[in-house]
Amino acid sequence: MDQSSLTWIEEEMARAREAGLLTTIRTIESPMEGRVTIDGKQLLNFCANNYLGLANHPRLAAAAKAAIDRFGIGPGAVRTIAGTTSLHVELEHKLAEFKGAEACITFQSGFSANLATIPALVGPEDVIFSDELNHASIIDGCRLSRARVVRYAHCDVADLRRKVAEAGPYRRGLIITDGVFSMDGDIAPLDEICEAAEDLGLLLMVDDAHGEGVLGRGGRGIVDHFGLHGRVHVEVGTLSKAFGVVGGLVTGAAVIAEWLRQRGRPFLFSSAMTAPDVAACIEAVNVLSESTELVDRLWDNAATLKEGMRSLGFDIGHSQTPIIPVMLGEAPLAQAFSRKLFEAGVFATAIGYPTVPMGKARIRVMNSAAHSREDLEEALDIFAAVGRELGVLTG
Ligand SMILES: *Cc1c(COP(=O)(O)O)cnc(C)c1O
Numbered sequence: 324m325d326q327s328s329l330t331w332i333e334e335e336m337a338r339a340r341e342a343g344l345l346t347t348i349r350t351i352e353s354p355m356e357g358r359v360t361i362d363g364k365q366l367l368n369f370c371a372n373n374y375l376g377l378a379n380h381p382r383l384a385a386a387a388k389a390a391i392d393r394f395g396i397g398p399g400a401v402r403t404i405a406g407t408t409s410l411h412v413e414l415e416h417k418l419a420e421f422k423g424a425e426a427c428i429t430f431q432s433g434f435s436a437n438l439a440t441i442p443a444l445v446g447p448e449d450v451i452f453s454d455e456l457n458h459a460s461i462i463d464g465c466r467l468s469r470a471r472v473v474r475y476a477h478c479d480v481a482d483l484r485r486k487v488a489e490a491g492p493y494r495r496g497l498i499i500t501d502g503v504f505s506m507d508g509d510i511a512p513l514d515e516i517c518e519a520a521e522d523l524g525l526l527l528m529v530d531d532a533h534g535e536g537v538l539g540r541g542g543r544g545i546v547d548h549f550g551l552h553g554r555v556h557v558e559v560g561t562l563s564k565a566f567g568v569v570g571g572l573v574t575g576a577a578v579i580a581e582w583l584r585q586r587g588r589p590f591l592f593s594s595a596m597t598a599p600d601v602a603a604c605i606e607a608v609n610v611l612s613e614s615t616e617l618v619d620r621l622w623d624n625a626a627t628l629k630e631g632m633r634s635l636g637f638d639i640g641h642s643q644t645p646i647i648p649v650m651l652g653e654a655p656l657a658q659a660f661s662r663k664l665f666e667a668g669v670f671a672t673a674i675g676y677p678t679v680p681m682g683k684a685r686i687r688v689m690n691s692a693a694h695s696r697e698d699l700e701e702a703l704d705i706f707a708a709v710g711r712e713l714g715v716l717t718g
């Protein structure tokens with residue numbers, strides 16, 4: 324093989340490394356919990372989207388093991404060719420019922436749910452009105468659809484209406500927004516966006532990845548949070564965050580789920596979730612249907628940690644959800660902060676440009692029902708010590 328044709332990659336990597344734009348991936352030697360083991364050392368874990376602590380829940384693990392005994396592991400092929408197991412069908416029924424939707428279809432991930440859904444709904448003669456801070460998988464889904472994309476100002480419904488009025492002729496129009504924006508923890512004004520969609524005769528799609536299992540009654544998601552059942556055409560969700568497993572879902576009208584079974588390319592051309600994944604997801608729905616305990620604990624923990632961070636003197640932005648951005652400003656400071664936290668026993672990621680704007684670097688603190696009160700107190704002590712050491716906190 325001619326290695327010289329690959330030297331440009333090494334050059335690009337070197338440039339990125341110099342600019343501090345290469346990510347290093349930590350190796351975890353334990354289950355995803357409130358604490359994880361890295362390099363043989365236990366750390367408090369504030370990185371994961373494991374909102375409800377379901378990633379290592381005994382009931383989910385037992386369900387996954389039982390499913391392997393009954394159904395084996397792999398799906399064999401895509402569902403349209405090799406058929407689908409009764410487990411997959413059961414999960415879709417349970418999710419639709421849990422969320423109060425007419426129907427549900429599952430995918431291998433939230434990412435593939437977006438890649439399936441957007442190109443199945445719109446094409447080159449159509450327009451997508453997209454929040455400027457939407458997730459990468461929405462952006463990629465929009466590109467694949469070849470529809471014209473018009474970005475509106477973040478969560479700004481007046482700007483959305485203005486952009487629709489100025490858009491000129493098109494066949495179909497689709498509004499897409501994240502439900503919860505994962506870098507700041509703010510919630511899309513879906514009630515107002517829904518009114519706009521109804522006034523303007525547009526389709527409406529929300530990607531509720533960070534709201535699934537978090538927002539709404541007992542974690543039923545953003546449509547439930549705003550009481551918009553039956554009014555949002557497509558609600559995309561993930562089974563990889565609060566649900567603690569892996570997979571994606573779309574809920575909405577039965578005709579949408581049926582259409583995606585016929586036309587969603589990641590559904591037609593990529594194999595389904597494995598049997599243990601699906602069984603664990605079914606058990607997650609059971610756990611959430613029986614009690615709001617985990618969701619309540621998540622929100623309690625988040626309130627405690629937000630209050631603690633504020634009284635220490637940290638700027639934690641305007642989050643409306645359990646996501647806490649600890650705002651630090653410049654990327655090198657955020658990176659140094661994250662390193663010091665790590666040395667002191669807290670695993671929390673620094674996030675900088677281009678994921679967030681220049682000068683808005685932060686530590687993103689992810690709450691979980693898996694944290695105990697003692698975990699939170701210990702974390703606050705460590706944040707305080709690092710904050711003083713690096714001059715972020717004075718006094
Ligand atoms: C995390 C996320 C996804 C991707 O979900 P996966 O199941 O991990 O593929 C999609 N959309 C949004 C808004 C997300 O935050």
